[in-house]
Amino acid sequence: MRALLLFNPKATSTNRRTRDVLVRALGAAVELSVEETGYRGHAALLAAAAREKGFDAIAVLGGDGTINEAVNGMMNGDRQARPALIVIPGGSANVFARSLGLPNNPVEATGAVLEAIREGRRRTLSLGQASWDDGALQNSDEGFHTGLEGSNSRYFTFCAGLGYDAEVVRAVEGLRGAGYKASPHRYIHTALRHYFMTDRHHPALRLERPDKRPVDGIFMAIISNTAPWTYAGHRPINPTPWAGFDTGLDLLGLRRMGVVAMLRLVRQIVGEQVGLPKGGHLVQLHDESEFTFRARRPMAFQLDGDYLGEREQVTFRSVPAALQVLV
Numbered sequence: 664m665r666a667l668l669l670f671n672p673k674a675t676s677t678n679r680r681t682r683d684v685l686v687r688a689l690g691a692a693v694e695l696s697v698e699e700t701g702y703r704g705h706a707a708l709l710a711a712a713a714r715e716k717g718f719d720a721i722a723v724l725g726g727d728g729t730i731n732e733a734v735n736g737m738m739n740g741d742r743q744a745r746p747a748l749i750v751i752p753g754g755s756a757n758v759f760a761r762s763l764g765l766p767n768n769p770v771e772a773t774g775a776v777l778e779a780i781r782e783g784r785r786r787t788l789s790l791g792q793a794s795w796d797d798g799a800l801q802n803s804d805e806g807f808h809t810g811l812e813g814s815n816s817r818y819f820t821f822c823a824g825l826g827y828d829a830e831v832v833r834a835v836e837g838l839r840g841a842g843y844k845a846s847p848h849r850y851i852h853t854a855l856r857h858y859f860m861t862d863r864h865h866p867a868l869r870l871e872r873p874d875k876r877p878v879d880g881i882f883m884a885i886i887s888n889t890a891p892w893t894y895a896g897h898r899p900i901n902p903t904p905w906a907g908f909d910t911g912l913d914l915l916g917l918r919r920m921g922v923v924a925m926l927r928l929v930r931q932i933v934g935e936q937v938g939l940p941k942g943g944h945l946v947q948l949h950d951e952s953e954f955t956f957r958a959r960r961p962m963a964f965q966l967d968g969d970y971l972g973e974r975e976q977v978t979f980r981s982v983p984a985a986l987q988v989l990v
Contacts, residue, residue: 664693664780666749667713669733671700672723675845676754678770678871685724685751692780693720700729710736713746720747720989722776724769726754727821732874734986735818747785749776756968759820762889762908763990779989784927788908790985791819791888791968794978801963819966820986821977822892825921826866826883827861829963830948833970847896863920867959869917870946871898878946881916884956888912892932893968899941901936902928905949911981914954916946923953953980 668689672681677685696718700706709734710721718877730750737745751772752760763786765772779785804921824832831854838853839845868881880882885892887906890913891899906913917928924944931940939947948954952956961973 665718666693666695666720666722667709667718668695668697668722668724669700669706669709669729670697670704670723671729671753672774674725674729675755676757677724679754680776681769682724685769688773688777689722689749695722700725700732703728704732706732707736710734710746711739712736714744716742717744718746720749721752722749724753726752727756727759727967728754728969730759731764731818731969732803734820738790738818738985740907745987747989749780749989752777755847756894758822758891758893759889761894762821762891763988765990776989784989785987786908786990787889787984788820788986788988789910790982791823791886791912792980792982793817793823793964794821794980795964795974796976802958817966817971818982818985819888821887821889821967823886823966823977824884825886825964825974826881827857827959827963828863828883828885828918829965829970831857832965832968833963836970846880847894850896857919858925859919866918867962868916869957869959870914871955871957872948872951873953876914880918881946882920883917884946885915886912887914888981895933898934900932901934902932902940903947903949904936904939905911911950911952911983912948912979913953914948914951915940917944918946919944951981953978955979966967 692898696710715876723730750760791986834853866882870878887903890906893900903913955978958975964971964974
């Protein structure tokens with residue numbers, strides 16, 4: 664097997680010594696080339712080049728953002744020529760890797776991956792895809808699109824969001840840019856602080872589905888391709904517990920964001936969950952192939968925990984059997 668390893672040198676939970684150990688371990692199992700990412704969007708360029716060169720697999724040592732970029736680089740072109748993905752968690756949350764059942768420790772995860780390579784184990788996953796009009800993009804980080812210029816759609820592996828959760832992602836990215844570590848405590852603190860800054864009185868989102876009546880009055884939307892949505896340390900956060908890599912997209916929309924409503928929701932979604940959250944103010948969808956959100960004002964937007972600016976219209980689609988992962 665011919666594989667390319669992409670690693671983010673700024674990954675939160677690895678250092679040079681750990682990377683060297685992992686490179687030697689993978690190199691003993693496959694014909695391995697190694698590339699270091701240098702800027703946002705670089706992983707997409709490197710993954711696309713590896714696909715064009717006929718690599719059998721692309722391994723990513725990094726966080727959810729680096730994995731998302733690599734997947735988007737892999738997805739263009741002929742499905743039959745698409746490499747398999749190898750995931751080694753190196754970020755702060757590692758939601759995608761943990762959703763696959765991999766250990767959160769990069770050394771332990773590498774051991775699991777090597778076992779999958781030896782046994783030829785592959786899992787086929789669906790992806791989500793978000794599409795938007797270029798004219799609806801405002802206040803975006805221009806550097807984010809390096810390597811993805813001209814694109815008005817993007818794949819996501821585990822989640823997307825419009826509204827409050829994307830505002831929190833934007834704030835944490837700003838803190839990371841200032842040199843602060845993106846720890847679970849920082850996410851929680853930022854979420855609490857921004858709750859009192861977000862607009863909790865004027866809902867802007869409308870949900871539209873083919874052949875269905877639209878739903879107005881939505882403040883924020885969580886779109887999931889798997890469960891859990893994210894983690895607070897070791898505890899999963901599960902607003903869409905029925906979501907999975909073998910089904911379509913799930914949605915939780917909030918039509919109220921008062922203190923009582925939010926506290927009741929938080930109690931229902933923290934930890935391992937089986938049943939759906941309950942509440943007349945919740946908008947919930949399961950196993951959907953496509954839906955669109957339109958907004959009366961620009962709304963913060965994120966995919967896989969990366970902020971993508973503000974948008975007024977986004978269409979979400981499920982892409983079945985899109986990606987093979989060695990796991």
